[in-house]
Structure formats: C-alpha cells, structure tokens
Amino acid sequence: MLKQRVITALILAPIALCGVFFLPLHPFSLFIAGVILIGAWEWANLAGFSAQPARIGYSLSVALALFGATQISAQSILWSALGWWLLALGLVVSYPASAGLWRSSLVRLLIGYLVLVPAWVGLVLLKSHPDSWILIMFLLFLVWGADVGAYFAGKYLGRHKLAPKVSPKKTWEGVLGGIVTVVLVALVAQPYLPFKELGPLLGVTVFVALVSVLGDLAESMFKRERGIKDSSQLLPGHGGILDRIDSLTAAIPLFALALMVMAG
Structure with a gap:
C-alpha cells in the first residue's frame, strides 16, 4: 500500500505542479475542470448512483454548471460557498441526526454543485491573480x-475526539497541531506573499486550516452515510480524486473570498 501511494504521488505531483506553474489561464481552467469532472463522477456515487450512465450524466451537468459559472459574478459564487460551508459545519456537528436533511439522493447531488463549482471558480480566480x-x-x-501537522499531533498527543461519529481518528489535539504547523508555514512564507501585515495573514492562515478540516469531515460524513471507505479506486493507494481534494474543495473558495474581501 505504501509503495502504491508513493508511486502515485510521484506521478501526480509533477503533473499538478506543472499545471500551476506553466499553464496559461485558459488551459489551466480546462485542466482543473477535468479534475472537477472526475470528482463529480465520484460524487454521483456518494449521492447513491452507482450506474455509469447516471454518474457520467451528472459529470456532464457539472460541466454545464462550470460554464454557467463563467457567466455570473465570481464573488457571488464564492459567497454562496461560504454559506454552504457554514451549513456544512452544522450538518457535521449534528451528524447523524442531520442526515435526515440530506439523505435524499437529489439533495446530495445538489450539494455536489455547491462543493465542486466554487472550488473551480476559486482556483481559476487565484490563477488570474498577478501573484498566482x-x-x-x-x-x-x-x-x-x-x-x-494534524496527523502527527493526533498520533502522539491525541486524546479528545473531534467528531467521533464522522471521523473517529480525528482529535482536537490534531487540529491544534495543524494550526501550529500552518502558522509556521505562514511566518516563513510571509516575505514572498502579497500581504502587507502579519495579522491578516495569520487570520487567513488559521481560517483556511480550519475550513480544510471541515472539507475533510464533510466528505467523510457523506462516505459514512453511503457506506464506502473511498470515493473511488482511481488513484492506487490513495482512493479517489475527492479523497485527495476534499480539504481543498472548502479551502480554495474561502481563501479566494478572503483575498477578495481584503482587497476591497
């Protein structure tokens, strides 16, 4: 399993980094759209659809939604993402009682749009920034x-469960370890970032760390309700695309929104 994870990571990491560094905006947006559409194919399974025609059809509907997103304000989409992730926080905290609100396959399909489309919009918006x-x-x-940071702090210091009914291995000590880690990352990176003051940078840093945990927990909640461990088996040793980007689906749009708000 470890060998598979390493090999897969060694293949995927250069592809992802080349996309970030070398692709112009339009090809980059198409590249990321491809990733999102694979995620949509997996999300259809989370919503309860295992048949390929239904899953492919959902991916095509997400492709139309991505095109539609180009016709409206990016800011409105990012604000809608904030609304969704605030709601998701309540759903995760109250799970499994909350499952009655979203157990319907149709509701889960609609949630997929709220997760996937803003992530694409946010990343394309970041790519268009001068310091992309x-x-x-x-x-x-x-x-x-x-x-x-959460993994190591949770492994060696974890005592208090974060959301045992959603993800039994996550702990509050792990969350704190993750926050300490990202604060150190921000302090090292600050001279190279377009943030004039340290305070707002640290605020955004902690905010992103917390919402990334929420993204992970939300997908775990949907997988638990569906009765599956991984979103798919596309990536040997890693599960599916959604298993790799679950934290990013929350972090990307809210990081982009925070930059937008700070820029006025």
Missing part, C-alpha cells in the same frame, strides 16, 4: 501543513 503561483502554492502548503 505564489498564492496557489501557499494555499497548497497550508492544506498539506494542516493535514500533516
């Missing part, structure tokens, strides 16, 4: 740092 590669890499390091 710095901001995207910083965001990736924040999400990775939160995950790695």
